[in-house]
Amino acid sequence: MIHQGDHWVKFNMHHDRVKSLDIILSNEEKSGYCPGETVSGHVVVEVSSVTNITCLRLEVRGLAQVCWNEGPQREWLRSSTRPSLAQQVKAEMDCLSISQAICEPTDSTGVISLNAGRHEFPFQFELPSRPLVSSFCGRYGRVRYWITALLHSIHHPQHSVSKDFLVIDHVDVNSPLLLCPLSKNGEKMIGAWIFTSGPISLKVNIERKGYCNGESIPIYAEIENCSSRLIVPKAVIYQTQSFLVGGRTRCCRQVVASVRGNHIPSGCSDSWNGKNLKVPPVTPSILNSPIIRVEYSLAVITQIPGARKLEVELPIVVGSVPYDDFSRSSSISSQHSADLSWLTLTLPELPEAPPNYADIVTEAEFEQHVPSSPSSSCPSHQHQCEELERQLGRPLFAYMQEFRFQPPPLYSELDPNPLAANGCSST
Template identity: 50%
Template sequence: MVVGLLMSIVLENEGKNGYLTGESVSGQVVLELLEESEVVGLYLCAHGEATVSFTPKRGVDGNQNVSTSEEHEYLNEKIPLLVASAGERHIFSAGKHKLPFSFQLPASNLVTTFTGKYGKVQYQLSAVLQRPSVPDLTIHRELRVTSRIDVNSPSLLTPIEQTKERMVGCWFFTSGPISLSAKIGRKGYCNGEAVAIYAEIENGSSRLIVPKAAIYQTQSFIVNGKTKTHKQMLASVRGNHIASGSTETWNGKTLKIPPVTPTILDCQIIRVEYVLAVYIHIPGAKRLMVELPIVIGTVPFNAFTYRNPSVASQFTVDMSWLALTLPEQPEAPPNYADVVSEEDLSWCSPSVTEQEELLDGLCFPSFAIIQEFRFQPPPLYSQVDPNLNHTAESTVPFALEE
């Protein structure tokens, strides 16, 4: 940083997760001068690229492989903010000066910002200040870009289902089959959403098994035909133990997606993919697993424009509650007179004479008194019949003789 000069880049419309492809990027380059200075030129550069670097495994001959790397450029734009023509001079006085800028990101061919095990996709803004007789001053700022993936597209709204079965044991010691069927309502989800899992697990073996589900991320890095992968578990959930001869059904068991990088499939050297794995841990045997591929998008799911009642239609559980909908207009509560008998109402309400005496003795408006008696509270609960007080004879309680 040059003494007497401060320069910074301020973004105005940056969202929580950066900018979506196709959006406009606007802001200011701020100059703070302690003394008067001449500026020859000022321009802004927007640059983005994907880079991968790793060392392949040692070959069969035992020779040590050298590290290999590759780069792929996705964005390279130069936006002039101040250009001095021949013979023209730009003199800036001491103080703060703001030079606005605005440009639009391409609607396609941009990959989401990402940092992985062996590579990354990175974007940045660079402001370059040119002054006479001194080296150029350059500053950088990260620019987060997110590719637009709409989970409401038809290809991401289709249900996904897989079924597998395995015999547990070997030769004459085979105990029986274990079957697993899992299904989800759609393929596309966004960060923070909960995936509803529908599954049926049947344990025909003699062993105690445990069903589980997990979301896995797989990072793939490709350089010169060689691929390096990194797989990690992001979230998991487990079911109950299933005894021999028993069956368990997941009627929409939920697994929440944590904050992760959206799916990356449009980069030549980096891929980021996700699967929802439903599997069964079997003691003494290899686990039984089905993998349902999912896509993590950036445009949220719109439940009002999508209905898929067939998600759980192939399972034996009762899923009629999924079809419940709220009425268009709420129903009014029942009238008090409709739920209380005429006998109880006449006993609780005062007579006409009593009402007239109350009206004569009180100075309140008649409407207030009428409203007071119109909405009577419900009768108090009692095991003794209240109508016994209005009979001619009183009933003596029965007492046991000693």
């Protein structure tokens, strides 16, 4: 077996006609595959002369493995005669198993003849839609997915090559459980008995529980220092790896990101109004495996000289499906679509149309302002009035009264005479 990069190639080097065997994925730059996605590529076989093969198969495996040594790690009193008491604890769990034939004989001979040269055999398979454990490599365990191509020939041993690929499980931070805000308080009294100098109080809030890689977490905190010491606050993101086998547990905890605040002297306080802490590129939370768990938490810590630190810790989830503020707003508005009466309270009222002339002018006012009828002795004047009414499309007196009794113009924010308003009239 020969290791080539992330490939493992196994074949007999003596009188073997197969020069190389390789697996090439269609999208080599893809960071990872999610459940339900299709993985495609081709197997490359290069032979030096005519070679008869019986089958070319593809095996896809996913495996979670845990292993550690428990007990004393050194020999008793440095004596080589006493055996080590260390006990190995290990467990495995299958995550994925797919098998398919890429190339099989189509005639009664049962063989496929490959001429000398390079041959490519395409393949594709679909990952199951069920939840899969994300790829992971930790101190005491790992989750690994790989593809193995098996080449069977007649007169030569089986050839195989393996290639790893990453799987990222769906962890949607838009789920209702991960959109809830979190809050926690903490307090610590400095000193003992009659030598107490005062408490240090801490209150921390975050807007939601789920975040993705590259996203910043706004931290809201109130820190009050009533002690006699100078304190230094900071925020960190912890990653906790848990490995479980038969009731036994091994845990590893490490800081993956941190940000420091300003010093707070004695008798002073400080507020964080959205101090940002960026989530680094880490493995998403693994919560669906019985033997491996990867969890995250956000902690705000105050370092106190001469005393133990005060720490407030909030659990968070690192997901793979990013936060969608637009869809969240759309879902909220769809929930209130049945009752939109609240919306009219915020909309400005439309301007009313001018009132009808007949509605605001009484008949007495109308008779009072009606002009006297032209004298019948003046036919030319009567002819002019009739011609004007024909052009206006209405009686002449109605046209004049409409302008006389018209309401004032609508209010406008724009000044029609800006120069006159500023005292800069041109007159």
